[in-house]
Amino acid sequence: MAPAITLAAEAPKLSAANTGFMLICSALVLLMTPGLAFFYGGMVRVKSTLNMLMMSFISIGIVTILWVLYGFSMAFGTDSGSVVGWNSDWVGLSNIGLTELWDGYTIPIFVFMVFQLMFAIITPALISGALADRVKFTAWSLFVALWATVVYFPVAHWVWGAGGWAFELGVIDFAGGTAVHINAGAAALGVILVIGKRVGFKKDPMRPHSLPLVMLGAGLLWFGWFGFNAGSWLGNDDGVGALMFVNTQIATAAAMLAWLIYEKIRHGAFTTLGAASGAVAGLVAITPSGGAVSPVGAIAVGAIAGLLCAMAVGLKYKLGYDDSLDVVGVHLVGGVAGSLLIGFFASGKGQSEVQGLFYGGGLDQFWKQCAGVFAVLAYSLVASAVLAFLIDKTIGMRVSEDEEISGIDQAEHAETAYDFSGAGGGAARTAAPAPVADTASKKVDA
Template sequence: MASAITTLAADAPTLSAANTGFMLICSALVMLMTPGLAFFYGGMVRVKSSLNMLMMSFISLGIVTILWVLYGFSLAFGTDSGSLIGWNSDYVGLSGIGITELWDGYTIPVYVFAVFQLMFAVITPALISGALADRVKFGAWALFTALWVTAVYFPVAHWVWGSGGWLFEMGVIDFAGGTAVHINAGAAALGVILVIGKRVGFKKDPMRPHSLPLVMLGAGLLWFGWFGFNAGSWLGNDDGVGAVMFVNTQVATAAAMLAWLGYEKLRHGSFTTLGAASGAVAGLVAITPAGGAVSPLGAIAVGAIAGVLCAMAVGLKYKFGYDDSLDVVGVHLVGGIAGSLLVGLFATGGVQSDVAGLFYGGGLEQLGKQAIGVFSVLAYSLVASALLAFLLDKTIGMRVTEDDEVAGIDQVEHAETAYDFSGAGGGAASRSTAAPTPSAASKKVDA
């Protein structure tokens, strides 16, 4: 008996300073992704909407953080109830957690796991905001964010990642958020825009990005932060799986960027900076669910397929008439679907688990599971998000007025503008304030 107890004690996980530090760094990297997303989206809109776009991401850092501490972590990762939701009173307010209490089965504290998952919860509603550019009241958006994470994100996170969640128990593979984050956000974006309608001038007025350098900066920050997003999702660094995910993140992103640019050149005749940035994000999205299951060669395939599919998908809004302002549906929904389903084809069975995809002798079973995960999250998020938007629109109103939209949502909603040119110099103002320098001709006349 004593020897058995000794063995069990020896096998029990102990706090790892290395893994704890690694996960804290990963958490900080994921936090950086939300400001990166703000810059990415902020550069893609017109000048008169850029501050609003930044704020729609930044406000998520405030709202979701508080709700996560109060009850979100408990709903997402508490003790399972009916395979649909969790609850643990010790997690309410994070008040009943010991500072060295370990997350079950791992060598990191519960606090570290909670803060890492918080950053996923923060960025997911921020992703939705890109579809709604130029036309949503900021107060209504803030309330929608609070309601949406409560009714949609927290339950879906439990389905996918929570012990006892029905998709988790089914064996759906989602390494870092293809379903819970990207399909969830993309489907929500589609649901909301179907309710609130198009921007004034959609398909008529030019709506070009006002700052492509800002877009590229945002894409670079997203790419950088995504290494924490993906590699950190293994919750440790002991067995090499996180390292494979890190490599696959880089490889798939590169492949998707090149594939998008190649499609763009063939289809439109140019290699654009917006295409490079969008292709990179498409690759990051697609590899998120798949990167722990595929080899680097598989990651190339995942990235290349997603790059082409997402490049093709962004034009669907003009064909079908839904106004997805910054292509959240085309990139995050389509990229998330592609990456999640491709697990069923390219999983090697030799990285995060022994589950193999169709191309590695595993048959169609895993592909079927992935499809169930994809379309269940898509359907739930689409319907629930549309319902929330409808209720808010009928009560407090979701949209600014047409006149306010045309005038510029930054000035109307925030009483600010992104750029102040009054002190920039040059032009008539500069000439009127500068002391004149007499020319030779004027000197001659004066003489």
């Protein structure tokens, strides 16, 4: 009998379908940052609307350039000490072939690079919601550049880069529970502990000025999040991306309902702000876990996260930290919940064979998730606080008290979100109408 011949595994080939799918997903993730801008912009008072929009938009500009120059290399280059990556060929995106494939996948490196760029853009933008009304735009811009370099790029390598310590440990983070949401939420807490509270915190009403704008932003986030989550499998040849897509919808719906039920019991009303916040909480929680849990598990993850986040947003009043738009309560708490719940609800039938406690796998994965969660939380909290302190002691982080009271939009951007003095405003209505006869004669002359 002739000996069996072992054939070498066929090298992956570029897939036009996967490449097109990933480019669409990249565009969807980019859309999330303007969606976030609208979400935050509607939640603040009128005098801070433009500043919130700009804090998100400037992240697009700054992080894009840094990612091209060195960020992609730091996050996904050759590992160095399980902490950071580096590849000199990727600096400035030099020496990358147009059809050169990403390691083991069927998409070009350029496509993977631009998809991950969109994650790098939205993560510091998430932090801005905690700092509403009071941060200089120049200081914020500098913070974004430094934070992306010192915190986001290394943490992305920990979690997703080959050789990163969390990746090698087996921490599951499908699309960014640790690298994005816990990272941003912990950073937000670190910065607000340094810069302090808004003028009038717990004294003046600081209600959202446009709930329709909030709902529009939440809708754009929900829509874009399908690219954020499903795209993170880098293709859908085995159905895992489809599972993530389905679980994203399920968990978001469950979290929104859980938040609204809690709100009705606790405060006596179902609010639009609660619906929007609950949906975002569900999106945050399913981001790390959606490839590992079943659809029923996604219901549990979403409902638990919605309830925990709804309870957590009130902690700022009890503990005295001014998280303006509940970044800590939603992104930090939701990210922690979604990441840790993998240790209980991982089914072993999705992205890996890892099983959680409720599926007979014990607590092994739970302890791995704890290691990833609390290491990222601690590093981001401390590093972000240090960066904010250094900026505050050099160029200053906050606008003056007078500028904060009069409005940061006018002080920092020389604009206002709404102009009521133009056509249809009071001045136009008080102008005397032209005589009918004169108007008619002018038409005849013409």
